Amino acid sequence: xxxxxxxxxxxxxxxxxxxxxxxxxxxxxxxxxxxxxxxxxxxxxxxxxxxxxxxxxxxxxxxxxxxxxxxxxxxxxxxxxxxxxxxxxxxxxxxxxxxxxxxxxxxxxxxxxxxxxxxxxxxxxxxxxxxxxxxxxxxxxxxxxxxxxxxxxxxxxxxxxxxxxxxxxxxxxxxxxxxxxxxxxxxxxxxxxxxxxxxxxxxxxxxxxxxxxxxxxxxxxxxxxxxxxxxxxxxxxxxxxxxxxxxxxxxxxxxxxxxxxxxxxxxxxxxxxxxxxxxxxxxxxxxxxxxxxxxxxxxxxxxxxxxxxxxxxxxxxxxxxxxxxxxxxxxxxxxxxxxxxxxxxxxxxxxxxxxxxxxxxxxxxxxxxxxxxxxxxxxxxxxxxxxxxxxx
Amino acid sequence: xxxxxxxxxxxxxxxxxxxxxxxxxxxxxxxxxxxxxxxxxxxxxxxxxxxxxxxxxxxxxxxxxxxxxxxxxxxxxxxxxxxxxxxxxxxxxxxxxxxxxxxxxxxxxxxxxxxxxxxxxxxxxxxxxxxxxxxxxxxxxxxxxxxxxxxxxxxxxxxxxxxxxxxxxxxxxxxxxxxxxxxxxxxxxxxxxxxxxxxxxxxxxxxxxxxxxxxxxxxxxxxxxxxxxxxxxxxxxxxxxxxxxxxxxxxxxxxxxxxxxxxxxxxxxxxxxxxxxxxxxxxxxxxxxxxxxxxxxxxxxxxxxxxxxxxxxxxxxxxxxxxxxxxxxxxxxxxxxxxxxxxxxxxxxxxxxxxxxxxxxxxxxxxxxxxxxxxxxxxxxxxxxxxxxxxx
Ligand SMILES: Nc1ncnc2c1ncn2[C@@H]1O[C@H](COP(=O)(O)OP(=O)(O)OP(=O)(O)O)[C@@H](O)[C@H]1O
Ligand SMILES: Nc1ncnc2c1ncn2[C@@H]1O[C@H](COP(=O)(O)OP(=O)(O)OP(=O)(O)O)[C@@H](O)[C@H]1O
Numbered sequence: 043x044x045x046x047x048x049x050x051x052x053x054x055x056x057x058x059x060x061x062x063x064x065x066x067x068x069x070x071x072x073x074x075x076x077x078x079x080x081x082x083x084x085x086x087x088x089x090x091x092x093x094x095x096x097x098x099x100x101x102x103x104x105x106x107x108x109x110x111x112x113x114x115x116x117x118x119x120x121x122x123x124x125x126x127x128x129x130x131x132x133x134x135x136x137x138x139x140x141x142x143x144x145x146x147x148x149x150x151x152x153x154x155x156x157x158x159x160x161x162x163x164x165x166x167x168x169x170x171x172x173x174x175x176x177x178x179x180x181x182x183x184x185x186x187x188x189x190x191x192x193x194x195x196x197x198x199x200x201x202x203x204x205x206x207x208x209x210x211x212x213x214x215x216x217x218x219x220x221x222x223x224x225x226x227x228x229x230x231x232x233x234x235x236x237x238x239x240x241x242x243x244x245x246x247x248x249x250x251x252x253x254x255x256x257x258x259x260x261x262x263x264x265x266x267x268x269x270x271x272x273x274x275x276x277x278x279x280x281x282x283x284x285x286x287x288x289x290x291x292x293x294x295x296x297x298x299x300x301x302x303x304x305x306x307x308x309x310x311x312x313x314x315x316x317x318x319x320x321x322x323x324x325x326x327x328x329x330x331x332x333x334x335x336x337x338x339x340x341x342x343x344x345x346x347x348x349x350x351x352x353x354x355x356x357x358x359x360x361x362x363x364x365x366x367x368x369x370x371x372x373x374x375x376x377x378x379x380x381x382x383x384x385x386x387x388x389x390x391x392x393x394x395x396x397x398x399x400x401x402x403x404x405x406x407x408x409x410x411x412x413x414x415x416x417x418x419x420x421x422x423x424x425x426x427x428x429x430x431x432x433x434x
Numbered sequence: 435x436x437x438x439x440x441x442x443x444x445x446x447x448x449x450x451x452x453x454x455x456x457x458x459x460x461x462x463x464x465x466x467x468x469x470x471x472x473x474x475x476x477x478x479x480x481x482x483x484x485x486x487x488x489x490x491x492x493x494x495x496x497x498x499x500x501x502x503x504x505x506x507x508x509x510x511x512x513x514x515x516x517x518x519x520x521x522x523x524x525x526x527x528x529x530x531x532x533x534x535x536x537x538x539x540x541x542x543x544x545x546x547x548x549x550x551x552x553x554x555x556x557x558x559x560x561x562x563x564x565x566x567x568x569x570x571x572x573x574x575x576x577x578x579x580x581x582x583x584x585x586x587x588x589x590x591x592x593x594x595x596x597x598x599x600x601x602x603x604x605x606x607x608x609x610x611x612x613x614x615x616x617x618x619x620x621x622x623x624x625x626x627x628x629x630x631x632x633x634x635x636x637x638x639x640x641x642x643x644x645x646x647x648x649x650x651x652x653x654x655x656x657x658x659x660x661x662x663x664x665x666x667x668x669x670x671x672x673x674x675x676x677x678x679x680x681x682x683x684x685x686x687x688x689x690x691x692x693x694x695x696x697x698x699x700x701x702x703x704x705x706x707x708x709x710x711x712x713x714x715x716x717x718x719x720x721x722x723x724x725x726x727x728x729x730x731x732x733x734x735x736x737x738x739x740x741x742x743x744x745x746x747x748x749x750x751x752x753x754x755x756x757x758x759x760x761x762x763x764x765x766x767x768x769x770x771x772x773x774x775x776x777x778x779x780x781x782x783x784x785x786x787x788x789x790x791x792x793x794x795x796x797x798x799x800x801x802x803x804x805x806x807x808x809x810x811x812x813x814x815x816x817x818x819x820x821x822x823x824x825x826x
Contacts, residue, residue, distance in 0.1 A: 043763065044763060056455065057455075059455060060452045063448065063449075063451060063452045063475045064778075064779045064780075065766075065780060066762075066778075066781065066782050066792065067780075068474060068475070081477070082477055083460070083477055084477055085473070085476055085477055085479070087477070324456075325720075328717075328774075328777075337770065342766070342770050343767060343771040343774065344770075345774050345775075346774040346775040348775075370458075371435065374457075374458075375735060378729065378734055378735035382720075382721075382735065382738040383720055383738040385456075385720075387456050388435070388457060388458025390460070400458065
C-alpha cells in the first residue's frame with residue numbers, strides 16, 4: 043500500500059486522512075504540533091518545521107508521494123528533494139503560480155487566460171502610473187504570503203496610493219497592482235490533474251467571501267449559462283495542463299459584466315491543494331476533492347466528478363468573536379436534532395475568533411431550501427442561536 | 435470533543451475511524467496487534483486482549499462511550515464495567531441476542547417477530563423429535579460462536595442427525611435446531627437506535643451469501659412490494675426497541691414464499707454493530723452506518739438515512755485462493771481507469787484466501803448496469819482479471 047506524506051497539519055491534511063483510510067493507504071503527517079488538526083488523527087505523525095530542509099527530508103523518507111496542505115514549503119528545498127529522488131506533487135514549477143501573484147498573472151497572460159489588467163509595482167511611480175491607467179480603480183496586492191484577504195489593499199486616492207506603496211516597499215513587501223473589478227460574484231473552478239496528464243474538473247461553484255474569507259460555496263454555481271459554465275471548466279483544465287499541476291487545483295474567479303453587460307470571468311487566484319470551495323465534494327460529488335488529490339498525486343486514474351444531488355451548499359463554521367457558553371458538542375447535538383440531513387465536519391481545533399473550525403454540507407433538490415438549512419446549521423454551531431428564531 | 439473507544443481492530447473499527455474524524459471526534463482502538471486494520475489508522479491505539487477485563491478497563495478509561503466491532507466481549511466483563519460507571523453501548527442485555535441464537539429466537543417469539551420453527555437441542559432425542567416435526571427439513575446451529583456459516587449444519591437423514599448431534603454435544607457445543615427454509619433470497623434490514631430511543635431504519639437491502647459469507651448487497655432490495663419493504667423496516671425498529679439496542683442493528687432476514695406463495699420474511703440473525711450489508715451506506719446514503727453508529731452510541735440525534743441514488747451495489751473483495759501476481763495497487767489502478775465511478779474501500783489487511791480485504795460500492799440509476807460495474811470491479815481487484823473479457 044502506498045505511503046503518502048502530507049506536509050502540513052491543518053484541516054486539509056486531516057480530511058486527506060479520511061480519504062486515505064478508505065483507499066487502504068496510510069497518510070503520514072509532518073506536523074508542527076502533536077495536537078494539530080491532522081496530527082490528532084494520524085497514526086504516523088512526524089514533528090518538524092516545514093521550512094527546515096532536514097525536518098522535511100526525514101519526514102518524507104520512504105514515501106511513495108509527498109504533497110502539501112499549503113503552499114509555503116520553500117521552492118529551493120522542494121527542488122533539492124526532487125533532485126534527491128523524492129516524488130513531490132505538485133512541483134515548484136507549478137506551485138510558483140500559487141505563491142507569486144505576479145508570476146501567476148504573467149503566466150495567465152501568456153496562455154491567454156483572462157486576468158484583469160495588472161502591473162508589477164517596484165516604485166511609487168509604477169503605482170501612480172497604474173492608478174492613472176485604470177482611472178483609480180486599483181487593487182494593490184502583496185505578491186507573496188497573502189491569505190484570506192491579508193495582503194490586499196484598495197487605496198482610493200492617488201495620495202493614498204503613494205503613502206501605501208512607499209510604506210510597503212520600504213517594509214520590503216514585493217508588490218503588484220491590478221484593476222479593481224466591479225465583480226458580480228466569485229466563482230471557483232476546481233479540477234484535478236495527474237502527473238500523467240489526466241484531468242477532471244468538477245462543476246464550477248459560486249463562493250461567498252466575507253472579510254476575505256470563504257464562508258459559503260454553492261455547487262453547481264446557480265444562474266449561469268451552459269456556455270460560461272463550460273468556459274470555466276475548460277479554463278481550469280487548461281491552466282492545470284499549461285502549468286503542469288499535479289493534484290487538485292482551485293481557480294478562483296471573478297464573474298463580472300463585460301462591455302456588452304454579459305457575464306464573463308477573470309482569474310483571481312490559484313491554489314494547488316484541496317480548497318475550501320471544494321469541501322462540498324465530500325458529500326455532494328461521487329469523488330471528493332480529498333480522494334481525488336490523493337489519486338492525482340499517486341498518479342492513479344481520477345474518479346468521477348459528477349454531483350450526487352442537484353444542489354450542495356457548504357457553509358464554514360468560523361470561530362465567533364466569543365465562544366458561546368453552550369459546549370460545541372451541545373451545539374452539534376441541537377443541529378443534528380433539527381437537521382438530520384446536515385453533514386457536520388469538525389476539525390478538532392480550539393476556538394479562536396474567525397478561525398476555520400469546521401463546515402456544514404447539505405445536499406438537496408432545491409437551492410433556497412438547501413442553502414437555508416446549511417446556513418441555519420452553521421450559524422447555530424458558531425453562535426448557539428437559531429437565526430430564524432426557531433426553538434426546539 | 436467526545437472520546438469513543440472501540441473494542442476491536444478490524445475493518446469495522448477502521449471505517450468507524452473515518453466517520454469519527456469528520457465528526458471532530460477521536461476514536462481510540464483496543465487492538466490485538468499494532469498493525470491490525472483499525473490500529474493502522476488510529477492515533478490512539480491501546481494494545482490488549484478484549485477477553486481480559488483489566489486490558490479492557492485500562493483501554494476505555496476516560497471514554498465518553500465504548501463500543502464494539504464484534505460481539506465477543508464476555509458479558510460478565512461488560513456488566514462489571516457498566517457497574518463501574520463506563521458507558522458501554524450496546525449493552526449485554528441487548529447484545530445477548532446477537533450472541534446466542536436460541537435466546538434470540540425465544541425473544542423473537544415473545545415479541546411476535548417471525549422466525550422459523552425452532553427448538554433447543556440438549557439430547558439426540560430432542561434432535562430426532564425436531565427432525566420428525568419438520569419432516570426432515572432441519573438446520574442445526576451452534577447457539578454461540580458461529581460466524582460466516584461456521585456452526586451451521588444441514589443433516590439430511592435421521593441417522594446423520596443422530597451422529598452429528600451426538601458428536602457436537604459430546605464436544606460441548608450448545609445446540610439449537612430450526613426448520614430449513616426454501617428461501618428465495620436473503621435480506622438485511624438495518625436500523626440505528628440511540629439509548630434515548632430514537633430509531634432510524636435504512637431501506638431494506640438484498641444480500642447475497644456465498645459459502646456463508648456476504649459477498650454482495652443491493653440497496654434498496656429490488657422487486658419488493660412497498661408493503662413488505664415497510665414490514666422489514668418496522669420489524670427492524672421494533673426489534674431495536676424491544677431489545678434496547680444502542681447503535682447499529684442488522685436484522686438478517688430470509689425471504690420465502692408463504693403457504694399462499696406470497697413473499698414473506700423470517701429473522702435469521704442479529705448483529706449489533708455496523709454490518710457488511712450496510713457498507714453501501716458509505717456512498718449511497720446521506721448518513722453512513724459508521725457515522726450513525728457513532729451518533730447512536732454517543733446518544734446524539736440520528737442522521738437522515740435516505741438514499742443518494744436509486745441504486746447502490748456493494749461487492750466484497752475477498753482474498754482469492756492464491757493472491758494474483760499483479761500487485762494490489764496495480765489492480766486498483768486498472769479498476770479506477772475503467773470505472774471512475776467505482777468507490778474502492780480497502781482495509782489495509784494482508785492477503786489470505788477468503789479474507790474480507792475490501793469492498794467496492796457503485797451508485798447509479800439502473801440496477802443491472804450498477805451491479806455489473808460493481809461486480810466487474812470487485813472481481814478484478816480479487817483476481818486481476820476482467821470477468822467480461824475486457825482489455826484496456
Ligand atoms: N481585482 C480585484 N477587484 C476587486 N476585488 C478584488 C480584486 N482582487 C481581490 N479582490 C477582493 O479581495 C479579496 C481577497 O483577494 P485575494 O483572493 O487575491 O486575496 P488572498 O488573501 O490571496 O485570498 P485567498 O485566501 O483566496 O488566497 C477577494 O475575495 C475580493 O473580494
Ligand atoms: N433456517 C435456515 N434455512 C435455510 N438456510 C439456512 C437457515 N439458517 C441458515 N441457513 C443458511 O446458512 C447460512 C449461515 O447461517 P447463519 O447466518 O445463521 O450463520 P452465521 O455463521 O451465524 O452467519 P453470519 O456470519 O451471518 O453471522 C445462511 O446464510 C443460509 O444460507
